[in-house]
Amino acid sequence: MRNIIYIILGIGLSISACTKSESDTFDQFFFRNDGADLFVEVNGNIASKTFILLLHGGPGGSGTAYNEGYYADQLEKDYAMIYLDQRGNGASTGSYQRDDLTLSQNSDDIYEFTRFLKAKYGQDISLFLAGHSWGGLTSCHALVNTEIQNELKGWIEIDGAHDFVLNDIEAIKLFKEVGQAEIDSGFNVAYWTPVLERVNQIDPMNISDADRGYLNATAFEAEAKLRLGDPTLPSSGPSYPAYNPTVSLASMVSNNFVNPILNEDSYDNPLTDRLGEITIPSLFLWGKFDLVVPPALGVSAVNRIGSLDKGFALFQRSGHSPMNNEPELFVEVVKDFVELYK
Template sequence: MKFLLILLVAPLIALALLYFLFPGRLVAFGRWGLRKRGGMVQKSVTVDGRVWPYLEGGDPAKPLLLLVHGFAGDKDNWSMIAPYLTRDYHVIAPDLPGFGENERNPALAYDIAAQTARLKAFADALGLQRPHLAGNSMGGWIALRYALDYPDALASLTLLNNAGVNGANESDLQKQAANEDYNPLVLANLEDADRLVAMVVHRPPFIPARLKPALYGDALRYRDQLDHIFWIIATEGRDHPLNDRLGEVSAPTLIIWGRHDRLLDVSCVPVLEAGIADARSHIFEHLGHVPMVEDPKATAAVMKGFLGQH
């Protein structure tokens, strides 16, 4: 009985020690656990002299699903939804240049056309022929541009709260950033993290203070560069949205949105529906800007229902 008690208590003690003494290792362990649960393994490939880290999971013999993260995100934005996708799809999720563990070169061009061309080069380097392409936020904008620039190079398009189009109503983000002197998506300090999470997620989780340096360290370390990239894409989105080009999209398209998105208003959905022929849409009434994080199981179900038909 004593041995059994030790077996039960020891992991709890180990977690407590990690939390208090090595919170960074605890965060890394949690990230590893999420990847493990989804069958995702980190790999890398060199493209045009640049090393691209990416996560890969699922059977390579199954349909290919390429996932693109949003602004200030990374490949692990897809780790929570991976368990529901890797059973049926060969899943690949890269870090885009400027984010995650990819090169953070401030001299690179970070406009959407440049990032789209880099994503195509990444896909070509791995031999990814006609993937099902899905993207969230900025990644959705890149995916949409990919469908316009390389119409024969994808099997379908899934847009999750994508940027790059303007709806009838301005979002909270657009209103706050209107004067170009305040970027709501850049952290001022660790205490500011709660505000940012509440803006992105409709029902924000509690984040213990001891874990915040490990969770948000990169956001603070690269704050100036992230601010630079933000204004590049924010200005492009304001001055050159893709509203007038939506009719050129020929790939079967699924639109997913969270009703409570404060970054990109849900009024973008009817614009996308009207512009893209035969597009399907699904609005989650209980979610915000990142459906694949807030309710991965439900988001995966909608995606798989669509992908199964294509």
């Protein structure tokens, strides 16, 4: 009996010891706001006092999924990168109702989190907000619906879907353009021919849910058929699954519940007409072949934004994620912007 108790205690102690959460270049914690416990990873040069808060895509994504690869490693050398799992996404959890799962509540979370970052790391830190894909929408929503601009040095939108309605219309155009060019050049004709036939059947003024689903799913698939990026560039692999906080099956399933709710809210909140309210320095980064969120959205945004300090970079060999397709150039452009305005 005594041996069994020792075995149980031994296993228990070894199990509970498997967690690392804080060092000079790494911090990991939950941030609680209005019932949600948001999972946060801070990684990189915290001493630089320059922080980039990166909002992930989705809905139903994960911030920690962005904490890998060449671009992350390079940016973390000079700055502290903050990977936040937004409400209901990834490893974020908590006790709240379905009605609390909205863009407005999410924006409040992000704003409160930036206040927290300044309280924790110092009021003198330089804080930039970045958003990729759906994170472009959530970051934009926070910028025009909260006081967050007062806390920030700049905004970086990376292939951001700040207007879902416009996004669908532009995606149809780009599909036709890229698909036809591929067929004319003799690349993957067997793949592109039926895709173009299907896309040509979509009425841009009356896009159904099935059409939206097709466009989004096919965009990722089609992007893989294009000859993007540079496969010779180094990239670090994913961390050991057991130490990845989002490996939990529960998180993955939960993301699927979150997606339709926040998707609907995202369609109800097109932000193109509110871009003029953004007055902080802004940088728009887009992949030329982004069929998921076409570069026309970035062009529209840079023309409409209220800020006079603005820039636009089109990555010629990139799709939806230029930080992965052209990481060296991506890092260079981001650093130039941050150094200018920090």
